[in-house]
Amino acid sequence: MSDGHEVTSVEAAAYTVPTDGPEADGTLSWDATTIVVVTVRTRAGVTGVGHTYGHECLESLISGLLAPRVVGIDVRETGAAWEAMRSAIRNLGRPGLCSMAIAAVDMALWDAKARTLDVSLHRLLGGCRSEVPVYGSGGFTTYSRDDLVAQLAGWVEQGIPRVKMKIGISPEDDLERACAVRKAIGTDTELYVDANGAYDQVTALRLGRQLVEQADVTWFEEPVSSDDLPGLTDLSRDLPLDVTAGEYGYHLEYFQVMAPCVDVLQADITRCAGITEWLRVATATTKPFSGHCAPMAHVHAATVPPHLRHLEYFHDHVRIEQMLFDGVLEPVEGCLIPVETPGNGLVFKEADAERFRVR
Numbered sequence: 001m002s003d004g005h006e007v008t009s010v011e012a013a014a015y016t017v018p019t020d021g022p023e024a025d026g027t028l029s030w031d032a033t034t035i036v037v038v039t040v041r042t043r044a045g046v047t048g049v050g051h052t053y054g055h056e057c058l059e060s061l062i063s064g065l066l067a068p069r070v071v072g073i074d075v076r077e078t079g080a081a082w083e084a085m086r087s088a089i090r091n092l093g094r095p096g097l098c099s100m101a102i103a104a105v106d107m108a109l110w111d112a113k114a115r116t117l118d119v120s121l122h123r124l125l126g127g128c129r130s131e132v133p134v135y136g137s138g139g140f141t142t143y144s145r146d147d148l149v150a151q152l153a154g155w156v157e158q159g160i161p162r163v164k165m166k167i168g169i170s171p172e173d174d175l176e177r178a179c180a181v182r183k184a185i186g187t188d189t190e191l192y193v194d195a196n197g198a199y200d201q202v203t204a205l206r207l208g209r210q211l212v213e214q215a216d217v218t219w220f221e222e223p224v225s226s227d228d229l230p231g232l233t234d235l236s237r238d239l240p241l242d243v244t245a246g247e248y249g250y251h252l253e254y255f256q257v258m259a260p261c262v263d264v265l266q267a268d269i270t271r272c273a274g275i276t277e278w279l280r281v282a283t284a285t286t287k288p289f290s291g292h293c294a295p296m297a298h299v300h301a302a303t304v305p306p307h308l309r310h311l312e313y314f315h316d317h318v319r320i321e322q323m324l325f326d327g328v329l330e331p332v333e334g335c336l337i338p339v340e341t342p343g344n345g346l347v348f349k350e351a352d353a354e355r356f357r358v359r
Contacts, residue, residue, distance in 0.1 A: 026168015048112025
């Protein structure tokens, strides 16, 4: 008996929010970010919300293909719903947009399940920690040096002891900017860099050593393309810092191949098919683990893996989540502390979001 817990509707809507200034990393530039919000409802009147970041076409993919497979399933059976969605996209392919669409629905289902059971989501998932360390992330290559320094130093002033900047302008400019940041944030804060695959292996090796020696950088994300597994493996061996990658993984098998090639494995819950698959990825390796972007989508699940290092507090997504949801968490002494109210604690502000709705 479902006792009114069967899913009666799955609704999706896309919203494109302009950035607060020109943004770019080492390989891409953008001026807006699209968030796709999913709302699940049950016969008993319980509502759950989930979201992903991607293309507006995810709205029709969710509404047209995934929703009919999920409607009628008991919301407490999140595994059955996930398998039904995975089956639905068989002929479209797992990596990419399909996994992102599944992610948003899966997160909404988990939220509705927790609300149905009247428990906070992190309690339902069986978290092993009460708070999740974060690192401030942004520092786009389009920023002036002064704006770059101000943003990263601002996170440090808020009590976040780890900050990350984008690189990929040129090795000389990257090094100069990193040194300026290091001077501003002092010696007690960890400094990370992210090249987004901008460099070849030889350049990344040379630059990585300089960043360590001159700016005490401890994290080099995607120094080469994440498709260059031999390059990541060699750099992980040869550089005296953490070489990291994994944000473009969409399924468990990808991460099983990636894990041996890096020092810290990253995974994005909004890309790798939601909470259900993200936790499978986390438990499939003992490699240090980090959540990529979308802090409010990750925070409850991030309490679960014992080897989780931290979660990315990414400027664009933090800004959008604060604009479109009530219940968004702010860091306390460098950590996010999940709420004890039922579900994920988020309430979608549909009226506020309407001006960004993609028609």
